[in-house]
Amino acid sequence: MDKFEKLTGVAAPLPLINVDTDMIIPKQFLKTIKRSGLGVNLFDEMRYNDDGSEKPDFVLNKPAYRSAEILVAGDNFGCGSSREHAPWAIKDFGIRCVIAPSFADIFFNNCFKNGILPIALPQEQVDLLMKDAEKGENARMTVDLEKQEITTSDGEVIPFQVDAFKKHCLLEGLDDIGLTMAKASEISSFESAMAMERPWV
Amino acid sequence: MSPKTLYDKIWDAHLVHEDEDGTSLLYIDRHLVHEVTSPQAFEGLRMAGRGVHAPDKTIAVPDHNVPTTLDREKGIENEESRIQVEALDKNAKDFGINYYPVNDIRQGIVHIVGPEQGWTLPGMTVVCGDSHTATHGAFGALAHGIGTSEVEHVLATQTLIQKKSKNMKVEITGKLHPGVTAKDITLTVIGKTGTAGGTGYVIEYCGEAIRSLSMEGRMTVCNMAIEGGARAGLIAPDETTFEYIKGRPHAPKGAQWEAALNWWKTLYSDDDAHWDKVVTIDASEIAPVVTWGTSPEDVLPITATVPAPEDFAGGKVDAARRSLEYMGLEPGQKLTDIKIDTVFIGSCTNGRIEDLRAVAEIVKGKKVKDGMRAMIVPGSGLVRAQAEEEGLADIFIEAGFEWRLAGCSMCLAMNPDQLSPGERCAATSNRNFEGRQGRGGRTHLLSPAMAAAAAVTGHLTDVRELM
Numbered sequence: 001m002d003k004f005e006k007l008t009g010v011a012a013p014l015p016l017i018n019v020d021t022d023m024i025i026p027k028q029f030l031k032t033i034k035r036s037g038l039g040v041n042l043f044d045e046m047r048y049n050d051d052g053s054e055k056p057d058f059v060l061n062k063p064a065y066r067s068a069e070i071l072v073a074g075d076n077f078g079c080g081s082s083r084e085h086a087p088w089a090i091k092d093f094g095i096r097c098v099i100a101p102s103f104a105d106i107f108f109n110n111c112f113k114n115g116i117l118p119i120a121l122p123q124e125q126v127d128l129l130m131k132d133a134e135k136g137e138n139a140r141m142t143v144d145l146e147k148q149e150i151t152t153s154d155g156e157v158i159p160f161q162v163d164a165f166k167k168h169c170l171l172e173g174l175d176d177i178g179l180t181m182a183k184a185s186e187i188s189s190f191e192s193a194m195a196m197e198r199p200w201v
Numbered sequence: 202m203s204p205k206t207l208y209d210k211i212w213d214a215h216l217v218h219e220d221e222d223g224t225s226l227l228y229i230d231r232h233l234v235h236e237v238t239s240p241q242a243f244e245g246l247r248m249a250g251r252g253v254h255a256p257d258k259t260i261a262v263p264d265h266n267v268p269t270t271l272d273r274e275k276g277i278e279n280e281e282s283r284i285q286v287e288a289l290d291k292n293a294k295d296f297g298i299n300y301y302p303v304n305d306i307r308q309g310i311v312h313i314v315g316p317e318q319g320w321t322l323p324g325m326t327v328v329c330g331d332s333h334t335a336t337h338g339a340f341g342a343l344a345h346g347i348g349t350s351e352v353e354h355v356l357a358t359q360t361l362i363q364k365k366s367k368n369m370k371v372e373i374t375g376k377l378h379p380g381v382t383a384k385d386i387t388l389t390v391i392g393k394t395g396t397a398g399g400t401g402y403v404i405e406y407c408g409e410a411i412r413s414l415s416m417e418g419r420m421t422v423c424n425m426a427i428e429g430g431a432r433a434g435l436i437a438p439d440e441t442t443f444e445y446i447k448g449r450p451h452a453p454k455g456a457q458w459e460a461a462l463n464w465w466k467t468l469y470s471d472d473d474a475h476w477d478k479v480v481t482i483d484a485s486e487i488a489p490v491v492t493w494g495t496s497p498e499d500v501l502p503i504t505a506t507v508p509a510p511e512d513f514a515g516g517k518v519d520a521a522r523r524s525l526e527y528m529g530l531e532p533g534q535k536l537t538d539i540k541i542d543t544v545f546i547g548s549c550t551n552g553r554i555e556d557l558r559a560v561a562e563i564v565k566g567k568k569v570k571d572g573m574r575a576m577i578v579p580g581s582g583l584v585r586a587q588a589e590e591e592g593l594a595d596i597f598i599e600a601g602f603e604w605r606l607a608g609c610s611m612c613l614a615m616n617p618d619q620l621s622p623g624e625r626c627a628a629t630s631n632r633n634f635e636g637r638q639g640r641g642g643r644t645h646l647l648s649p650a651m652a653a654a655a656a657v658t659g660h661l662t663d664v665r666e667l668m
């Protein structure tokens with residue numbers, strides 16, 4: 001899994017509540033054999049017309065936000081079906097951090113498994129960050145996981161909470177596989193011993 | 202040393218790391234891969250820039266989506282199926298793993314190919330993103346299914362995070378009567394213990410009737426350990442096992458064979474080992490059986506009648522009512538009066554050469570009942586070739602069976618071979634769930650010999666009457 005340490009980038013404002021995973025990635029894109037490549041279909045129905053052309057008003061279609069790395073959204077973000085395709089699509093688009101007043105539980109956990117940092121903050125602070133995000137391209141904010149701080153483009157600092165173990169895994173880029181790989185030397189000594197004991201395997 | 206079960210011994214031999222809470226890291230000797238549950242796992246590796254830790258211990262073969270009609274070189278019509286198979290082609294190539302593509306004579310159902318090629322050996326840990334991995338337990342290997350995220354974990358690390366299961370012994374004492382097979386044993390066990398009877402356990406099958414089975418029969422028994430709810434099924438290796446393995450392409454040779462044999466001979470449960478649960482069944486009391494409902498535990502001897510919902514207790518009353526309605530059956534109806542539209546012989550449960558021989562014995566010189574759709578799908582290209590060499594294929598074709606190419610076929614509705622709503626099928630596969638063989642399709646599970654009998658008579662039949 002990709003590490004998440006510190007990120008400075010453009011934040012896209014999406015002032016909607018109850019953004020569900022069907023909105024994030026509609027079900028017709030679940031037939032894929034991939035986790036990658038879903039970024040073009042992120043928010044598909046909000047983002048494209050029926051003929052496939054872009055809806056110019058949608059935030060991620062605006063020139064200022066095309067390379068956004070942070071998303072600021074409304075309450076209960078990521079509700080609905082448990083599809084892991086939702087964080088896959090967000091990540092594939094290039095967004096690594098989602099800030100909202102609250103998140104649906106499964107989506108929240110799925111984010112951590114995929115190197116995305118979801119941050120839940122009180123409504124007033126989200127409002128403040130939403131305003132900052134609306135300033136566009138030049139208003140880059142910084143999310144520092146180590147210090148657990150967000151710094152707005154004006155230099156205002158907002159602290160946030162994160163589970164200690166999840167923080168550790170994100171900072172180190174550890175998922176289940178990563179954690180097991182941290183035992184690589186144990187695995188390789190097992191393999192050497194086995195090569196002696198059961199060479200036919 | 203304290204006495205151990207076979208499961209304990211294999212577990213201990215593969216333990217890389219154990220946490221205080223029992224969470225363990227287990228080394229995996231063989232990782233089998235098919236096209237349905239692996240694409241996202243490979244994709245995960247790519248996204249993380251990881252490789253396959255032990256490509257030489259990883260074996261892939263497409264089976265679920267592969268058409269089994271003779272014209273399959275025309276390609277796969279369904280786009281999603283085709284894409285999944287093509288993805289496996291590419292992943293196998295990119296990551297350098299052992300691969301048997303669609304056009305290879307060795308291609309077949311993953312659980313048939315593994316043993317056939319000598320990949321599965323006693324005392325190994327074997328996993329696959331597929332629940333019927335339990336099949337390989339017949340060799341005294343600890344074998345079980347895993348999910349896609351675990352597939353990725355094994356690809357990347359050759360280990361699996363596990364907690365140990367409990368030990369269950371299923372002993373089949375005495376001898377089977379003629380006409381009673383491994384399939385009848387395994388169905389009878391599930392009928393007795395229920396589909397949750399093995400939950401939390403690894404089952405070891407033992408006793409005279411199990412010892413007397415061929416490797417093919419033992420694979421049939423272990424294949425359905427999962428339908429009994431167990432994590433895995435095991436049978437201790439013996440001369441029958443060693444005989445089967447010797448000379449297979451990936452079996453050890455020369456001095457390595459001797460060394461392996463020495464270790465394999467230590468793989469049995471110690472006399473005073475502790476069992477958390479024991480089930481004993483007298484082989485002489487097992488009859489040829491069929492399933493009447495939509496759960497593999499809905500098992501009855503072929504001589505019985507369809508049960509009534511009231512014969513059951515608790516939640517099973519409603520479940521049975523629903524099953525009977527789905528299956529279109531009336532309580533009190535004789536099982537042998539149930540008319541069959543389709544016969545499917547194949548799958549990882551019963552798609553091996555011995556199964557086909559059993560079918561040939563029943564249908565030789567007879568004809569498939571008029572209007573019946575009857576197909577035989579060998580479990581691998583090599584099984585098919587052998588059946589042709591032994592003259593079995595001629596018997597099948599002569600009798601009016603469709604003689605197919607290897608794959609999962611009508612075991613599950615993922616390729617063109619499907620039941621239509623209401624169509625009633627006698628199947629040698631392992632699942633009779635609603636819709637398993639196609640939307641609205643009705644499945645009766647039974648042995649190859651019993652399926653052959655039904656093909657000839659057009660209804661469920663006691664095979665002993667045709668012997």
Ligand code: SF4
Pocket residue numbers: 264265310311312331333548549550608609612613630631
């Ligand atoms: S034959 Fe059936 S049970 Fe066996 S692997 Fe194929 S689909 Fe699964």
